[in-house]
Amino acid sequence: MLRDITIGQHFPGNSIIHRCDPRLKIVATIAYIVVLFLASNPLGMVLSLVLLGLLYRAAKIPLKLILKSLKPIFPIVVFTAVLNLFFITGEGDPLVHLGFVRIYAEGVRYAVLMAVRIVALIAGTSLLTYTTSPIVLTDAIEALLKPFARLHLPVHELAMMMTIALRFIPLLIEETEKIMNAQKARGAMLDNGKFMERIKALVPVLIPLFISAFRRADELAMAMECRCYHGGEGRTRLKVLRFGRDDVKCAVVLAAGLAVILSTRWIMPGL
Numbered sequence: 001m002l003r004d005i006t007i008g009q010h011f012p013g014n015s016i017i018h019r020c021d022p023r024l025k026i027v028a029t030i031a032y033i034v035v036l037f038l039a040s041n042p043l044g045m046v047l048s049l050v051l052l053g054l055l056y057r058a059a060k061i062p063l064k065l066i067l068k069s070l071k072p073i074f075p076i077v078v079f080t081a082v083l084n085l086f087f088i089t090g091e092g093d094p095l096v097h098l099g100f101v102r103i104y105a106e107g108v109r110y111a112v113l114m115a116v117r118i119v120a121l122i123a124g125t126s127l128l129t130y131t132t133s134p135i136v137l138t139d140a141i142e143a144l145l146k147p148f149a150r151l152h153l154p155v156h157e158l159a160m161m162m163t164i165a166l167r168f169i170p171l172l173i174e175e176t177e178k179i180m181n182a183q184k185a186r187g188a189m190l191d192n193g194k195f196m197e198r199i200k201a202l203v204p205v206l207i208p209l210f211i212s213a214f215r216r217a218d219e220l221a222m223a224m225e226c227r228c229y230h231g232g233e234g235r236t237r238l239k240v241l242r243f244g245r246d247d248v249k250c251a252v253v254l255a256a257g258l259a260v261i262l263s264t265r266w267i268m269p270g271l
Helices: 022-038 042-059 063-087 105-130 134-151 155-185 195-201 203-226 245-267
Strands: 096-098 101-103
Touching: 022 042, 022 105, 022 134, 022 245, 042 105, 042 245, 063 101, 063 105, 134 155, 155 203, 195 203
Parallel strands: none
Antiparallel strands: 096 101
């Protein structure tokens, strides 16, 4: 199950999406998330999935990897859909009426749209990390936050911390799996028993995990000090971020696609 969590992982490639300027991809991802909430209607959700599917195909990301990234959030999607299904009321007679349980057509609509929105949200943000390496992502975040440096905001340090946190997610997942396998080999019952018993059984996993995390952080800090790292002041980059013709073309296509999705807000009013 832990291996199904692909947040923060990079899928190397040479597609046009991989070659796009990372600043454009970050801005496009934020715009896509905003559009998902503004165009909250069936047509807007369908077009959002179509656009996302075309981007994944252009990035040449395998379908298996996409489904793998969505597998861990399946319980959240189901839980959210059930809440909207049973707690959203509408006008007219309910579709299902069993005692105090009433399901309206409006509730079904909310449940489906909310489930699709969560799936599109996770898949859209995963595309950013799949096609952008952590180092390039750091440079892009720092470049986008650079105007805030005039307000004495530690832009470089913030970008570095965000990228390190993102990069450590796969490492911590791998470390957690190793610890759990080691505890199971020693006879620990992590998957059996009642809910509270399973929670208590996780204590022997969490303590070594915290120790390992602190050890990795200490090793990283020591490695950065040995390389004379003193922040971003006066540092130069091997690859300077520049917009090219392909970036302009991608920006135009993405802007047009998001504009079409957003226009459904008035063509088919949302919920």
